[in-house]
Amino acid sequence: MDFSLRRLLKKVLSESFPELSACQGQLNSVSEQLAQLKILAAQPIVHEVRRQTQAVPLTKMEFKVFSQFGDDGIIQYVTNRLNLTASEQRFVEFGVEDYRESNTRFLLLNDNWSGLIMDGSEDQVALIQRDPIYWRHDLTALARFVTRENINSLLCEGGFSGRIGILSIDVDGNDYWIWEAINVVDPALVIIEYNGIFGDREAVTIPYKADFVRQQAHYSYLYWGTSLPALCHLAVQKGYIWIGCNSAGNNAYFVRADHASQFYQPSLPIDFVPAKFREGRNRQGSLSYIGQRDGFELIKDLLVWDVSTNEMRAIASLVR
8 A cells, every 4th residue: 555545544544533543542652661661671681781791602692672583682782892982872774664673772762872774665664753762762764775876875864974883784685785885884883684594604695686675586585685604704804703693593793803802703604503483485475484494495596696706606506
């Protein structure tokens, strides 16, 4: 449904059935109160994480409030050790959908950071802009489809350049290419999603296609993104060091090389974290609960780009 039509329908319903608006307001109030309770409940864990003085594997620091998995805890641990200045306490995150489940929402609400978030859906961004957090916090939300051609201009449009605390990339597609292109911000920490289906040894990514959409690339939803070795390869070129992954096996963490000594130093393939979730789909678009190990067979004939040799390869040829 077109966004303007949705807005018109909502206006008609609210005028014709005012009780619906009242119910929606009550639901929003309850949702906000639950969020506040979750933040309060997390405070003892936050304090415990911040008291950690040792360089430990990131998976030891996990807890979840608003993140999809345990990334809220990892982010608290890492940012506390980075000792960022007040001007660096800013984040950029894109691929946030409605921002209810994200890597930076807890940081925004609990630590009062400033941020820029982006998503390709105007409907989703409109929801964010109606959320009370949008006036209570220094948050900018843009409805933009991010590509490597436009990412730097979008960051400038959102008012972000120079040193920032966090860059979080989750576009389920051109993640590698977009990070490679970014040069107007200098984040202390980069969080970026990797596709474990490509394994722990090969530096590969999907070939760049500006309008790549995961759902259209293959019915299984399993053909997207980049391998962890490819991200480590790019990180070195950009002056970053890999410091670990979350235990779910989807987010990798990189810090600027000048901060690396403060963190546990993992290595591949020993510290590779395979994906635990099973989000594969069948041809009808329904969840088939196929994980990345079994899903390899579904996409093995598709092509990936090897960033270390600069050549196209079939997924079937990857060493796993």
